[in-house]
Amino acid sequence: MRDTLQTLWRAIRPSTFAISAVPVAVGTAWGAHAGRSCHPSLLATAVACALCLHAGANLLASLDAGPHPGVENARRLAGWGALLLLAGGALGGTLALSRGPLALGFVAACLLLTLSYALPPPSARGLGEAAVALGSALPVAFAAWLQSGRIGLDTLLAALVIACWAAAILLCTEMPGLRADAEAGRHTLAVQLGPQQAPSLYLALQATAAAALLALGWLADLPAWATLPPVATMLVALAAAPLMMRDRPSQLSALRLTIAIHLGGGLLLVLAALA
Numbered sequence: 001m002r003d004t005l006q007t008l009w010r011a012i013r014p015s016t017f018a019i020s021a022v023p024v025a026v027g028t029a030w031g032a033h034a035g036r037s038c039h040p041s042l043l044a045t046a047v048a049c050a051l052c053l054h055a056g057a058n059l060l061a062s063l064d065a066g067p068h069p070g071v072e073n074a075r076r077l078a079g080w081g082a083l084l085l086l087a088g089g090a091l092g093g094t095l096a097l098s099r100g101p102l103a104l105g106f107v108a109a110c111l112l113l114t115l116s117y118a119l120p121p122p123s124a125r126g127l128g129e130a131a132v133a134l135g136s137a138l139p140v141a142f143a144a145w146l147q148s149g150r151i152g153l154d155t156l157l158a159a160l161v162i163a164c165w166a167a168a169i170l171l172c173t174e175m176p177g178l179r180a181d182a183e184a185g186r187h188t189l190a191v192q193l194g195p196q197q198a199p200s201l202y203l204a205l206q207a208t209a210a211a212a213l214l215a216l217g218w219l220a221d222l223p224a225w226a227t228l229p230p231v232a233t234m235l236v237a238l239a240a241a242p243l244m245m246r247d248r249p250s251q252l253s254a255l256r257l258t259i260a261i262h263l264g265g266g267l268l269l270v271l272a273a274l275a
Helices: 002-012 018-035 040-062 074-099 102-118 120-124 128-148 153-183 189-219 224-245 248-274
Strands: none
Touching: 002 040, 002 074, 018 040, 018 128, 018 153, 018 248, 040 074, 040 102, 040 128, 074 102, 074 128, 102 128, 128 153, 153 189, 153 224, 153 248, 189 224, 189 248, 224 248
16 A cells, blocks of 8 residues: 555656646736735635646656556556546636636636646647646636636736746656657657757747746836846756756756746746735
């Protein structure tokens, strides 16, 4: 039993949960900015919903990663993944009770995007980055709508920033496993681009996020310090990109820097909305 729980815990990969929590936090902050109020219960339910969907997706995605010692078979792992996805759907149902049926539409869209990434064919054909980007942008819009009942241009710009950062994380995550993915027939976007071209896409994503941050600062008339995050994130991205072409330790360093951009930048987006 202990081995099973440990294997499930590893497959769920809780260290990646911030990728789902940050979009909800950012969307909530900008929704509160627009609506001039915050509903903590809606925030807590939305975070729990996002984490259930994320954990379920990680379990289903792990089915394509090889054997899992301590788990009797892949069916059990898939069962736990399905259960978590259902829990996320149920939490979406509770949001619908307080905010109306449109909440279920948002959750259903998030679920479809989650499945499109978790199941092998789309992610193996180079569509994983697009699914992750959309799957990160939608919770920003959803969380903002939960708080304010509207989705403004400022929210859409914040969603674009988060989407680019999330796609950049996935691109970095794929780099250390390029050879293994290619040999297994998983034609991820990193495999298709190769180690020389993938950093160019990475920088394009980061530059798009920085431009959207600057546009958001102008649109929302943010304080002067809000111009610093785009500069800071691009400097970190310029340091991370060359590392993607080197050995595995360097690639892991690039991933850590990219996660730092996502977490630190997300926090600054929240602070900017509340300023």
